[in-house]
Amino acid sequence: MSLRRPSKEQPKNFDFNSTSLEVAKSIIAKYPKDKQQSAVMALLYIAQKQNSNWIPLAAMKYIGKFLDMPYIKVYEVATFYTMYNLAPVGKHLIQVCTTTPCMIRGAYKLVEACKEKISENENELSKDQSCSWMEVECLGACVNAPMLQINDDYYEDLDKEKTLKILDKILSGEATKPGSYRGRVNNEPENNRKTLMDLKNA
């Protein structure tokens, strides 16, 4: 389980830039007039995108004022979900799922690979400052366990050796291919279908 603490180093101020402001206003407009607080998750995500993929406390305060809701409520949302980063992360953020289905399929071997290639501790930047890694709870791809997420993409059916190769590529600036590393299409069964055999289009 990842330890989630706001960074000790915090900027004093945060404001949406013009692009973020425009997106935030268009999202808020989708909610009824007195329900704008429902947009808090989307606004946190916008703030994160604007601020190099992490959310400073100043941004939570700004969003609280923006949505007319108490700062502590924004803080509670931001600190609950692992999709929000509370401290600076690498340009390549590697999230390793270590919840039970991935754990029993070898997730900690993937963690070992991250420790070897990126940094000894999670939430620490690699030597070249380009990558960081963290453990997260279930990412909803248990059937392709063990897996990890790099920025917006899922890498599935992994083992330590495959993970090391992926990380080597990322660290040397090469493109990597998301998806199953055992050649499965999405989460199809290996060695053909085993159920619903009498249905043509199943």
Ligand code: FES
């Ligand atoms: S347990 Fe890892 S994706 Fe669900």
